[in-house]
Amino acid sequence: xxxxxxxxxxxxxxxxxxxxxxxxxxxxxxxxxxxxxxxxxxxxxxxxxxxxxxxxxxxxxxxxxxxxxxxxxxxxxxxxxxxxxxxxxxxxxxxxxxxxxxxxxxxxxxxxxxxxxxxxxxxxxxxxxxxxxxxxxxxxxxxxxxxxxxxxxxxxxxxxxxxxxxxxxxxxxxxxxxxxxxxxxx
Amino acid sequence: xxxxxxxxxxxxxxxxxxxxxxxxxxxxxxxxxxxxxxxxxxxxxxxxxxxxxxxxxxxxxxxxxxxxxxxxxxxxxxxxxxxxxxxxxxxxxxxxxxxxxxxxxxxxxxxxxxxxxxxxxxxxxxxxxxxxxxxxxxxxxxxxxxxxxxxxxxxxxxxxxxxxxxxxxxxxxxxxxxxxxxxxxxxxxxxxxxxxxxxxxxxxxxxxxxxxxxxxxxxxxxxxxxxxxxxxxxxxxxxxxxxxxxxxxxxxxxxxxxxxxxxxxxxxxxxxxxxxxxxxxxxxxxxxxxxxxxxxxxxxxxxxxxxxxxxxxxxxxxxxxxxxxxxx
Ligand SMILES: Cc1cc2nc3c(=O)[nH]c(=O)nc-3n(C[C@H](O)[C@H](O)[C@H](O)COP(=O)(O)OP(=O)(O)OC[C@H]3O[C@@H](n4cnc5c(N)ncnc54)[C@H](O)[C@@H]3O)c2cc1C
Ligand code: SF4
Ligand code: FES
Ligand code: FES
Numbered sequence: 001x002x003x004x005x006x007x008x009x010x011x012x013x014x015x016x017x018x019x020x021x022x023x024x025x026x027x028x029x030x031x032x033x034x035x036x037x038x039x040x041x042x043x044x045x046x047x048x049x050x051x052x053x054x055x056x057x058x059x060x061x062x063x064x065x066x067x068x069x070x071x072x073x074x075x076x077x078x079x080x081x082x083x084x085x086x087x088x089x090x091x092x093x094x095x096x097x098x099x100x101x102x103x104x105x106x107x108x109x110x111x112x113x114x115x116x117x118x119x120x121x122x123x124x125x126x127x128x129x130x131x132x133x134x135x136x137x138x139x140x141x142x143x144x145x146x147x148x149x150x151x152x153x154x155x156x157x158x159x160x161x162x163x164x165x166x167x168x169x170x171x172x173x174x175x176x177x178x179x180x181x182x183x184x185x186x
Numbered sequence: 187x188x189x190x191x192x193x194x195x196x197x198x199x200x201x202x203x204x205x206x207x208x209x210x211x212x213x214x215x216x217x218x219x220x221x222x223x224x225x226x227x228x229x230x231x232x233x234x235x236x237x238x239x240x241x242x243x244x245x246x247x248x249x250x251x252x253x254x255x256x257x258x259x260x261x262x263x264x265x266x267x268x269x270x271x272x273x274x275x276x277x278x279x280x281x282x283x284x285x286x287x288x289x290x291x292x293x294x295x296x297x298x299x300x301x302x303x304x305x306x307x308x309x310x311x312x313x314x315x316x317x318x319x320x321x322x323x324x325x326x327x328x329x330x331x332x333x334x335x336x337x338x339x340x341x342x343x344x345x346x347x348x349x350x351x352x353x354x355x356x357x358x359x360x361x362x363x364x365x366x367x368x369x370x371x372x373x374x375x376x377x378x379x380x381x382x383x384x385x386x387x388x389x390x391x392x393x394x395x396x397x398x399x400x401x402x403x404x405x406x407x408x409x410x411x412x413x414x415x416x417x418x419x420x421x422x423x424x425x426x427x428x429x430x431x432x433x434x435x436x437x438x439x440x441x442x443x444x445x446x447x448x449x450x451x452x453x454x455x456x457x458x459x460x461x462x463x464x465x466x467x468x469x470x471x472x473x474x475x476x477x478x479x480x481x482x483x484x485x486x487x488x489x490x491x492x493x494x495x496x497x498x499x500x501x502x503x504x505x506x507x508x509x510x511x512x513x514x
Contacts, residue, residue, distance in 0.1 A: 019192060036192035036234070039221070059222055060289055072262075072291045078218045079292060082192050083236055126288065133287065138266040141282045141422060146271040162422035163286020 019082045025050065026094025036082050040074075041065045043081035044091060052092040052121045056165070063164035066122035067091050073129035075163075092121035095128070103184065104128050107177035115168035123164045127178045130160040134182075152182045187224050194236040198365050198400055201237050205396040206367035208233040213398060215258060216292035218285075219301040226309060228318055237296075242400055245269065251406035254363075257296035257399040261351065262287070264295060274404060275412030276431050276445075280354035283416040286423050296399035299352055299362065299379065300391065303345035303453075304425050305334065316342045317387040332489040333427055338452040339485060343387030347380055347454050348425050354414060355402065356455035357431040357447040363401040366394060373403075380454035387453070410435045410444050411511065415504045417450075417496060426450035428496045434508045440470040441508045446501075448480065451493065456480070470509075473502035 018033035025048060032047050041058075044050045044067070056064030058077045065077040068090040096102035104124050107113070114120040134150050142159045143150045150156055157178050158171075166174065191208075195201035205211040210232035214220055223229040242256035245267050253269060264270060265281040285293060307313040307325035314323035326334055326344050334344040360376045380391055393399070413432045418424040429449030435442040443465065447457040461479040465471045477498040486494060 036190060037187045058225065060218055060285075063286065063288060066288055073288045074292050075218070075288045078216075078221050078289075080192070080214070080217060080221065080234075083194075083214070083217065083238060085194075130287065133262075136266075138262060139271065139278055139282055140287075141279075143282070146275050146278055147268075159422050160287050163288045 021082050021085050024088045038081045040079050040081045041076035050091050064122045066125045103181050107180045111173045111177040113174045113177040114170050119166045126164045188230045191233045202367045202398050204235045213237045215294040215297040218293050253404045255402045259295045261290035261293040273407035277354040279414035280350040284350035304348045305345040320388050331487040335452045336484045336486040336493050338382045340383045343383035353431045353447050353449035353455040356457050357445040361403045365398045365400050367396040383453045411508050428500050430500050430504045432504050443471045
């Protein structure tokens, strides 16, 4: 059976448009009643008050809204929250704590990987996933032989991070931070 | 964004039935194109049918040695599939040349084929656009048209199709499999899938109302060197100005073109089969005669005439790369 979520009429007593949606965010379960228009980004920021995830362009063009959905990075501005019923989401708030920073957060601080900081949560979540994608052997535009495993070169990191724009152009330091975490791993 | 209702389908049959019974309903897959356009109210569906959980997210081998790619296979997963990387490299290369890592994680095979043009006037609801509002005219004709079509365009529309993946699928002779609202299936050659604009630029594919893409199939591998060269305005995360998809055999430094398709030139991936056979086996393919044939009938605007030499040079560079037996 398909689940008809929001035909007003079919769900007496419920506000038209309120779709019950279960989200597991940073290891906590939430049930929200959402207007289907709510993007995952707005659900995180406006409903769960997790404002670490930023809205830059709201059009998929900047990466500030990057979150991790079921282990993979995604632009939360171009997906509807109701499409993520039951999904497991990690935002920057769930990556580390001020007392115990994630290694990528620590490296960004150490390498001055930001100026204004607006793009930073998206950069950090993307960076964590980029290293995972290289490890998993997912090719990129700059990967040499498609049948060989991609390496963790600067060119690979730059290409894979291209979906995260930094208006302050902190790019060299961002690369340095990611390199450090990558080096510590291998 | 206009208000809409939402429903999640669990089978393909359910999804097509749901769209058929609700006027104004649309499928939503990754959402990376549809939601962008809904925010601008360029697309105004009244009901969304979520097709993400139909189970169409596998790549499997077909009986004849090809591959069947479910319509919901994410662009990342398709590009990373070991069989695609080994046997259909041009497809992996084209996919990773598009969008960003985050977007490819969500974008699907079906949605990528159905994505709409990036013509700036299509996106600007204050401007006339025959594609967005049939009969209003085409703002690009007298406006800025630096990344518009040079081939196959019409007086009604000079937009390009922005997909990189589709260019590789055209080179590989893929087939699009669909399910109609009555549950019946059909197969559409990729060459016939996208339409030229003609007088009806708002009709972009041959899909009927409510017809769902269920899979894309690839014929058995053709071997050879697979290249995708994309020229764009920045090194990454930008749409193509010109793109070349090439499958070629290289013997003692001579390139024999097997398949050749172009992106960024037209309302659909552009392939001129005769241009692939211009040079006989044993001859070394040269870019200019091939480009002459491919560009026959080109009608550039004052802003995009640069694409004529760019096609030549991009093709020449791609043939050079093949000649060196490189795979980049
Ligand atoms: C900033 C940015 C940069 C980009 N750069 C590139 C690029 O360089 N190259 C490139 O090729 N692409 C690029 N893209 C486009 C991206 O590839 C597409 O948005 C994506 O492939 C669309 O897939 P989707 O699953 O998200 O589609 P959706 O947005 O879910 O759907 C798109 C359309 O397809 C229809 N649809 C979806 N699935 C089906 C189905 N199974 N059957 C029938 N209809 C269906 C929907 O109804 C809708 O009309 C870019 C996008 C953005 C936002
Ligand atoms: S080129 Fe096509 S999409 Fe662009 S304004 Fe003209 S009609 Fe619209
Ligand atoms: S806010 Fe999502 S990509 Fe810019
Ligand atoms: S640090 Fe300011 S936008 Fe990146």
